[in-house]
Amino acid sequence: DTGVSQNPRHKITKRGQNVTFRCDPISEHNRLYWYRQTLGQGPEFLTYFQNEAQLEKSRLLSDRFSAERPKGSFSTLEIQRTEQGDSAMYLCASSLGSSGGAGELFFGEGSRLTVL
Amino acid sequence: AQSVAQPEDQVNVAEGNPLTVKCTYSVSGNPYLFWYVQYPNRGLQFLLKYITGDNLVKGSYGFEAEFNKSQTSFHLKKPSALVSDSALYFCAVRFQSGGYQKVTFGIGTKLQVIP
Numbered sequence: 001d002t003g004v005s006q007n008p009r010h011k012i013t014k015r016g017q018n019v020t021f022r023c024d025p026i027s028e029h030n031r032l033y034w035y036r037q038t039l040g041q042g043p044e045f046l047t048y049f050q051n052e053a054q055l056e057k058s059r060l061l062s063d064r065f066s067a068e069r070p071k072g073s074f075s076t077l078e079i080q081r082t083e084q085g086d087s088a089m090y091l092c093a094s095s096l097g098s099s100g101g102a103g104e105l106f107f108g109e110g111s112r113l114t115v116l
Numbered sequence: 117a118q119s120v121a122q123p124e125d126q127v128n129v130a131e132g133n134p135l136t137v138k139c140t141y142s143v144s145g146n147p148y149l150f151w152y153v154q155y156p157n158r159g160l161q162f163l164l165k166y167i168t169g170d171n172l173v174k175g176s177y178g179f180e181a182e183f184n185k186s187q188t189s190f191h192l193k194k195p196s197a198l199v200s201d202s203a204l205y206f207c208a209v210r211f212q213s214g215g216y217q218k219v220t221f222g223i224g225t226k227l228q229v230i231p
Contacts, residue, residue, distance in 0.1 A: 004159070033219070042206050042221035043160070055216050091159060097217060104150060105219060107159035 002026060004108035006092050012114045013082055020078045021111040025094030032075050033105065034067055035091040036060065043091055049075060050097075082115045089113075118143045118211045120190075122222035129197045130230050137192040137225045139207030148210035149190040151181055154224070155203050163205075166190060177201070197229045 005024040013019050025032050030051050035043035046065070047057045051072035061067075064082075069075040079086055089112050093105035120141045129135045141147055148167055152160040164175025171183045181192045192205060207222040 006159075031217075035221075040223070042223045045218065045220065048216065048218075050216075056218070093160075104162040104165055105152075105160075106162065107152075109159045 004092055004094055004106050006090075006108035006111050008111060009109060010112045010114070012116065014116050015084060016081055018078065018080045019082055019113060020076055021090055021092075021113075023075045023077070023092030023094075023108060025074070025092070026096075026106055029094035029096045029106070030072070031095045031097045031103075032069055033093045033095075034075070034077050035093065037089045037091055037110070038087075046077075046090075079113070082113075084115045087113055087115045118209060118213070118218070119220055120149075120207045120209045120222040122205075122207055122225045124225050125223075126226040126228060128228045128230060131199055132196050135194050135197045135201070135227065135229070137205050137207075137227060139190045139192065139222060141188050141190060141207075141209050143209055143211050145211070149181075149183065150208040150210065150219075151175065151179070151190075151192050152206045152208060152221075153177075153203050154206065160206060163192070197227075199229045199231050202227055202229045 007022050032049040034046040037043045045058050046061050047067045049069040064080045067077045089110045091110045093107045095103040095105050097103045150165045151163040154160045164173050166173050166183045174180045179194050204224045206224045210219045
């Protein structure tokens, strides 16, 4: 399967601990997105990479959140000092895009975070 | 603000009947509109998109959507619903903001197809 891969699929942690999620996009895709989804809501934009450059971060992404995409390949999303409000599904998506392009997003299965 | 609205939290339809899931948008300039489907505990899957051209676009699993510029709508349709179509459906819009492409999703509509 050459789709978007996310790990781990489910993470249970205690409040105050750090967690890291990994996303492996479709190999030829230059754009990578992180979204957060809570029950009954649509995906909320967190951050966006074009190749290795992080081009935009949502105001939802507090200082406790950091994302990287070294060498423009896989990406990691780290949450430090987790809070119960961080409990959500974290979705990664990738797309092949150029300036003005309208390529659709390909999503991974998501990483569900539960903070106790 | 650039956004999409899905006015119905849930749509119930009998198997074999036509279905419509509504979406309206608010975007300056020409919108790129998308529909995605999400099955329980899964990621979102792309169904179809409107970029330009024919207002009726066809997508996966027999779904289609009609772009209506005057009503700023992009409703998802299927002539004959299947029980397996029961899922969460998201409308999304892609637009240019600050030199970058952004994608914003609606809150989703739960489709329940009743046998």
